[in-house]
Amino acid sequence: MSALLEVKNLATHFTTRDGIVRAVDGVSFTLDCGETLAIVGESGSGKSVTALSIMRLIQEPQGKVVSGEVLFKGDDILKLSDSKVRAIRGDRIAMIFQDPMTSLNPVFRVGRQIGESLILHKGMSRREAFERAVELLDMVGIPHPRDRARDYPHQFSGGMRQRAMIAMALACDPDILIADEPTTALDVTIQAQILELMIEMQERTGAAIIMITHDLGVVADMADDVMVMYAGKQVEYGKADGVFYTPRHPYTWGLLDSLPRHDIDEKGALLPITGQPPSLINVPAGCAFHPRCPYAKDVCTTGTPVLTDVGEGHLSACHFSNDPEFDRRASQHPGEVA
Amino acid sequence: MTDKHGASPPHGTNGPTDVEGHEIRHEGTTLPTLPGGLHETTTSRTLWGDAWGRLRRNKLAIAGLIWIGLVVAMTITADLWVPPTFGDPLSVNTTPGANLQPPSLEHPFGTDKLGRDVFSRVVYGARVSLTVGLLAVSISLVIGLLMGALSGYYSGILDAFVMRTADVFFAFPYILFAISLIAVLGPSYRNVFIAIGILGWPSIARVFRSSILSVKENEYVDAARAMGASDIRIMFRHIMPNAIAPIIVYGTMSIGGAIITEAALSFLGMGVQPPTPSWGLMLSDAKSLMFAAPWLTIWPGFAILTTVLAFVLMGDGMRDALDVKMKD
Numbered sequence: 177m178s179a180l181l182e183v184k185n186l187a188t189h190f191t192t193r194d195g196i197v198r199a200v201d202g203v204s205f206t207l208d209c210g211e212t213l214a215i216v217g218e219s220g221s222g223k224s225v226t227a228l229s230i231m232r233l234i235q236e237p238q239g240k241v242v243s244g245e246v247l248f249k250g251d252d253i254l255k256l257s258d259s260k261v262r263a264i265r266g267d268r269i270a271m272i273f274q275d276p277m278t279s280l281n282p283v284f285r286v287g288r289q290i291g292e293s294l295i296l297h298k299g300m301s302r303r304e305a306f307e308r309a310v311e312l313l314d315m316v317g318i319p320h321p322r323d324r325a326r327d328y329p330h331q332f333s334g335g336m337r338q339r340a341m342i343a344m345a346l347a348c349d350p351d352i353l354i355a356d357e358p359t360t361a362l363d364v365t366i367q368a369q370i371l372e373l374m375i376e377m378q379e380r381t382g383a384a385i386i387m388i389t390h391d392l393g394v395v396a397d398m399a400d401d402v403m404v405m406y407a408g409k410q411v412e413y414g415k416a417d418g419v420f421y422t423p424r425h426p427y428t429w430g431l432l433d434s435l436p437r438h439d440i441d442e443k444g445a446l447l448p449i450t451g452q453p454p455s456l457i458n459v460p461a462g463c464a465f466h467p468r469c470p471y472a473k474d475v476c477t478t479g480t481p482v483l484t485d486v487g488e489g490h491l492s493a494c495h496f497s498n499d500p501e502f503d504r505r506a507s508q509h510p511g512e513v514a
Numbered sequence: 515m516t517d518k519h520g521a522s523p524p525h526g527t528n529g530p531t532d533v534e535g536h537e538i539r540h541e542g543t544t545l546p547t548l549p550g551g552l553h554e555t556t557t558s559r560t561l562w563g564d565a566w567g568r569l570r571r572n573k574l575a576i577a578g579l580i581w582i583g584l585v586v587a588m589t590i591t592a593d594l595w596v597p598p599t600f601g602d603p604l605s606v607n608t609t610p611g612a613n614l615q616p617p618s619l620e621h622p623f624g625t626d627k628l629g630r631d632v633f634s635r636v637v638y639g640a641r642v643s644l645t646v647g648l649l650a651v652s653i654s655l656v657i658g659l660l661m662g663a664l665s666g667y668y669s670g671i672l673d674a675f676v677m678r679t680a681d682v683f684f685a686f687p688y689i690l691f692a693i694s695l696i697a698v699l700g701p702s703y704r705n706v707f708i709a710i711g712i713l714g715w716p717s718i719a720r721v722f723r724s725s726i727l728s729v730k731e732n733e734y735v736d737a738a739r740a741m742g743a744s745d746i747r748i749m750f751r752h753i754m755p756n757a758i759a760p761i762i763v764y765g766t767m768s769i770g771g772a773i774i775t776e777a778a779l780s781f782l783g784m785g786v787q788p789p790t791p792s793w794g795l796m797l798s799d800a801k802s803l804m805f806a807a808p809w810l811t812i813w814p815g816f817a818i819l820t821t822v823l824a825f826v827l828m829g830d831g832m833r834d835a836l837d838v839k840m841k842d
Contacts, residue, residue, distance in 0.1 A: 263742065265739070265740055265741060273736065274733075278732055281734040281737075282756065283755045293741045341737075
């Protein structure tokens with residue numbers, strides 16, 4: 177069965193005065209109908225650029241998708257005409273942005289904004305679109321949807337705006353919903369509600385979700401697949417269970433260890449990954465993670481690791497991924513042991 | 515804004531019309547900030563509604579608005595109420611002693627050297643000034659908005675081309691440029707506003723361009739693109755309404771400027787041609803009699819001053835009113 181979305185070897189570079197920024201450098205993944213893929217990584221690891229590249233929203237001429245294919249139902253989005261891509265955007269692939277405070281246009285009533293894609297893609301009249309917008313607002317849990325649809329965005333709270341954004345993205349019943357850190361700008365109490373809502377909406381509409389986040393806690397509940405990115409490359413990719421319970425890449429270990437947990441009572445303190453993510457202009461030679469990796473050996477500074485199968489389609493890009501001696505628990509943070 | 519609803523309890527005042535299932539389904543997810551019964555009493559406030567509310571509190575701006583309204587009303591209805599005894603503003607009265615009369619009951623503003631009633635000439639002159647002001651600014655707006663939009667939205671060569679063209683316009687002394695344009699077109703009522711309009715677009719384009727540059731960085735523009743909107747739709751529906759506020763301010767003030775330019779051009783003989791009454795032309799005619807018959811300069815001068823001031827005050831008030839940082 178062919179996948180709903182298949183991304184092959186995607187690379188997006190930005191030209192800046194200081195040099196070429198390899199924001200995304202050879203990323204491949206597949207997404208099936210109704211599945212949830214989480215893309216995880218630090219700021220600047222290329223998560224958002226990956227999403228924007230899929231929708232061909234990279235601003236040229238500064239940025240450019242330099243290679244790769246984005247096959248959506250078999251068609252390469254990167255090769256379609258502008259008008260065909262516009263027909264897909266918002267209709268088949270919709271996007272939720274990070275900051276609901278700024279992603280709603282302040283001069284339009286919420287109902288009108290939600291209805292706009294219906295007018296655009298489904299040829300609805302303004303009245304029909306408004307009626308549908310009211311239903312959608314009701315669906316995402318906004319009370320008094322008919323009154324609220326006539327409100328302006330500044331009359332909504334942050335959580336309600338993100339609900340409205342979700343309603344907007346779901347308006348045309350898309351096949352894929354890309355959520356770019358949908359909860360980052362929200363209060364912790366609202367975050368859980370929004371995630372809950374997204375899961376509920378996925379059950380209702382059957383949309384596949386690409387969830388971009390830097391918060392592993394967010395993905396644990398809902399992701400089928402997890403892709404961990406570092407410096408524009410995939411470092412680990414596989415089923416969520418595999419990546420969470422048997423991670424094979426030191427960077428993923430670092431991410432998991434820097435997460436507060438209640439179930440494992442260790443020393444109490446969180447273990448941050450030391451150092452800073454590398455500049456994407458001067459990515460370190462060899463494995464990009466080696467300057468921060470507590471397990472780095474000589475080979476890491478020269479050889480670029482490739483994604484290798486560590487079992488059941490679980491891929492990891494580390495020189496030692498398949499070394500049975502190389503284990504997170506066995507060699508727990510050598511820095512401390514020494 | 516949301517604190518308006520903040521006080522209501524989570525489910526407290528929801529009406530009986532609420533479907534039970536709806537309530538239960540969102541039990542865990544209903545925000546404490548969601549409106550309950552309070553909502554029905556909250557009026558929907560709009561950006562423009564807010565702005566009007568702020569403008570209303572600015573006394574100077576309102577004075578300007580009232581003055582402009584008065585002038586416009588007087589001008590439009592002049593035929594109905596200017597007493598015919600004042601005489602036709604255009605026809606020359608050659609009766610001995612009819613010219614250069616000081617203000618009197620019969621001629622409240624006096625008469626000029628050709629015996630024409632100054633009051634009716636000032637009133638009818640407002641037609642010329644206001645029409646020239648409005649039409650000239652309209653022309654500037656049409657060209658300036660288009661150019662500003664193109665150059666702000668599409669950066670690169672197009673932007674550079676439009677902005678350099680604007681620079682060329684700025685490089686010439688304004689009045690000289692206007693005079694030379696009219697010298698080519700021929701001095702007439704129509705050519706005055708065409709010339710002023712053509713000369714006005716670069717400033718409008720500049721203001722609009724910078725406004726668009728800042729608006730297009732907003733995430734809702736990206737969101738609109740991600741929704742599949744075309745460039746034209748994004749430009750006209752998403753960017754323009756958010757970028758137009760400075761133009762409203764600038765355009766209002768420009769009307770005052772255009773009125774002054776018309777007066778200046780007419781004063782120099784390059785504008786409206788006699789016998790059409792125009793404030794600038796009246797000043798020009800009266801300049802040799804400034805001390806002998808001061809009423810000839812005072813009234814048209816007063817009219818220019820107050821009307822231009824009114825437009826500037828109103829523009830200034832609108833700038834404050836439309837400034838979101840002044841949100842109360």
